[in-house]
Amino acid sequence: MHETTRQAARQRRRRRRLMIATSSGLAVTALLVCLVVVMQPDRKEDTASAAATAVTDSRQTPPPPTTPGDKSSSPSPSATSASPKASASTPKASRSSSAAPSPSSASPRTAPATTSLAGRIRPKVTYPGVATVYEAGVGDGACSFGPSSDMMIAAMNTTDYETSRACGAYVRVHAANGNSVTVRITNECPLPCAPGQLDLSEQAFAKLAPTSTGRLAITWSLLSPAAAGTISIRYKTGSSAYWCGIQAIGHRNPLARLEVRTDNGWRQLARTGYNYFLSPDGSGCGGAIRLTDIYGQQLTINGIAVRPNVVQPTSTQFAQH
Structure with a gap:
């Protein structure tokens, strides 16, 4: 128990x-x-605190302070890259507004555009060069004008001849001795004729110095003569309604363009080295012709039939400049 x-x-x-x-x-x-x-919780708070600190630091570093009026802070990269673009566009706007046409500036703005039609030989420009002499025969030459009545003619060097753009131009030639002469360009002076060189007919050269001189330093400039008749038109031999070449003769000022009227409007014809304007498919042959000189003047000529190798006079002429 x-x-x-x-x-x-x-x-x-x-x-x-x-x-x-x-x-x-x-x-x-x-x-x-x-x-x-x-x-x-302490570890979470530490982690959250560290994360918050990292976020705060990352937010504070790139952007500029937002305090108004603070000029000491540098701009952010995006602001810096935007600034040149804005400044680059400013001059464009300025040029655009300054280039806007006004009634007072319309006339001066027209002059450079029309003068540019002149090619190498320009109005109001004095060119230095040399004059040589050649036997011109009856005065015919590369411009295909035919015989000359007064023989005051010259051949233009190939460079300034410029595929017959110089044909028909009146040029005032001055020699160092004070003599001068006005000649019409009817021919081309091939190489070795240099830019600025004029090969004068014997008759024209004799106005400056004895032909025995052979070579003479000169200056020359384009002339729009006071005395001039009217313009004539000639169709080239072989011209028809299917192909034609057209030539203007006796124009006071050098030609810049020749156009013919077609069913689709005015058509500019290509100029040859022998001074005819060609319509290879016959377009516009026998119709209205429009001539433009180096000053931008335009003349419209009607009623010229396709009559090969016949000089057909008109009643019109370019104004003097």
């Missing part, structure tokens, strides 16, 4: 020790959990 009582007491003591140990274990576990819980 006593033995049974002692065993029961020992079991009760073991259960109390186990309960105390379990309670202690649970208390320690609970304490550890509390410590973990307490420490975890």
